[in-house]
Amino acid sequence: MGGSGGSKNGESGMNMDFEQLNKRILPPDERAMERAKRRLDTIAKPLEGLGELEKICVKLAGLTGQEELSLQKRAVVVFCADNGVVAEGVTQTDASVTATMARLIAQGQSCVCRMAEAAGAQVLPVDIGMLHRVEGVRDLHIADGTGNIAEGPAMTRSQALQAIEKGMDLAGELKEKGCALSACGEMGIGNTTTSGAIASVLLSLPAEQAVGPGAGLSLRALARKRDIVEQAIRINRPDPADPLDVLCKLGGFDIAGMTGFYLGAALWRLPVILDGLISSVAALLAVRLCPGSSLAMIPSHSSAEPAARAVMQALGLCPVIRGNLKLGEGTGAVCMMSLLDLALCVYRDAVSFSDAGVPQYRKDGRKVET
Numbered sequence: 001m002g003g004s005g006g007s008k009n010g011e012s013g014m015n016m017d018f019e020q021l022n023k024r025i026l027p028p029d030e031r032a033m034e035r036a037k038r039r040l041d042t043i044a045k046p047l048e049g050l051g052e053l054e055k056i057c058v059k060l061a062g063l064t065g066q067e068e069l070s071l072q073k074r075a076v077v078v079f080c081a082d083n084g085v086v087a088e089g090v091t092q093t094d095a096s097v098t099a100t101m102a103r104l105i106a107q108g109q110s111c112v113c114r115m116a117e118a119a120g121a122q123v124l125p126v127d128i129g130m131l132h133r134v135e136g137v138r139d140l141h142i143a144d145g146t147g148n149i150a151e152g153p154a155m156t157r158s159q160a161l162q163a164i165e166k167g168m169d170l171a172g173e174l175k176e177k178g179c180a181l182s183a184c185g186e187m188g189i190g191n192t193t194t195s196g197a198i199a200s201v202l203l204s205l206p207a208e209q210a211v212g213p214g215a216g217l218s219l220r221a222l223a224r225k226r227d228i229v230e231q232a233i234r235i236n237r238p239d240p241a242d243p244l245d246v247l248c249k250l251g252g253f254d255i256a257g258m259t260g261f262y263l264g265a266a267l268w269r270l271p272v273i274l275d276g277l278i279s280s281v282a283a284l285l286a287v288r289l290c291p292g293s294s295l296a297m298i299p300s301h302s303s304a305e306p307a308a309r310a311v312m313q314a315l316g317l318c319p320v321i322r323g324n325l326k327l328g329e330g331t332g333a334v335c336m337m338s339l340l341d342l343a344l345c346v347y348r349d350a351v352s353f354s355d356a357g358v359p360q361y362r363k364d365g366r367k368v369e370t
Contacts, residue, residue, distance in 0.1 A: 016161050018289045025266045025292035028062030036061035044356045052320050053343035071181040074121040076330045081129035081253035082145035083190035090193045090225040099132040101187050106136030112329035119337040129253025140166045142253050149232040153249045160248045160256050167260025175268040183273040185330020186254040195281040197229045197250040199307035201238050212305040243288035258282035266293040273333040276303035280311045300336035301325050
């Protein structure tokens with residue numbers, strides 16, 4: 001898997017049937033979720049004392065079908081790709097920085113690598129559409145960057161489907177190798193422009209509410225970036241009811257690959273943590289293509305980009321971290337791995353009301369005598 005051949009799910013290329021794929025994503029295991037919820041409620045703490053972290057533990061039980069949760073083997077996949085819209089001056093740096101950062105990731109020297117080491121995760125950089133090849137980066141290359149969305153479509157429908165398929169295959173490959181927890185990150189200069197454009201169309205947001213400064217643009221440069229997004233939407237006329245059309249016309253290969261990874265993660269029951277705006281926009285595309293794919297998605301943080309909150313609301317997810325993060329690479333998702341470890345320490349090992357000799361809390365306010 002992971003090459004250009006047929007996908008493990010039996011769909012391939014232009015024949016990919018998202019409706020049929022969605023039917024193959026099984027619903028969560030309700031009994032496992034109920035057992036996990038009961039377990040959390042018997043721990044000597046206020047009911048739902050860990051807030052969203054408890055809900056995620058229950059969700060993980062439903063996804064895996066296991067009350068005993070173990071997330072020891074973990075991976076962060078960083079999808080790397082270049083975007084033709086960089087030619088419009090929407091970024092501080094040129095496209096060469098994508099390759100530079102991909103090289104640092106491959107060498108274990110980037111921010112996400114340092115953080116992942118502390119969180120016990122492997123980092124896997126993937127070239128899914130870079131202008132320049134980099135040693136040590138997994139080759140899932142589709143093309144040398146996308147087209148300039150200010151002038152025409154980013155990619156063909158066939159290319160988008162190839163990227164989705166490769167992302168799906170990679171999720172299946174990690175699952176087969178024993179990965180128990182994954183995360184999606186990205187590296188691609190210009191991808192806050194492409195993700196902002198997609199969010200604008202899918203959520204019917206004006207450019208000023210969907211497009212932010214990314215890596216730190218001046219107010220003047222930000223105004224131009226928003227103008228370029230409006231121009232791209234006007235020229236390409238993406239159909240909001242057709243998420244694949246929106247992806248082809250406004251997206252990037254990194255976004256397409258992550259979209260596929262989320263679909264594969266749901267199909268093969270692999271928990272996947274979302275990172276910031278770009279990975280969340282890919283998650284929104286995945287859910288619009290296959291609603292069942294939300295099954296495997298775990299939120300991490302609310303990005304500093306203006307569309308981030310609206311995207312998470314559309315996904316029905318509540319970010320746990322509100323740290324105004326804007327780094328990318330999957331770093332926010334790795335932060336979430338450490339928080340999950342802390343929650344699971346309580347879930348697995350904390351003393352129960354019964355063992356502590358303390359009356360158990362109940363939702364109706366009554367106490368259960370020990």
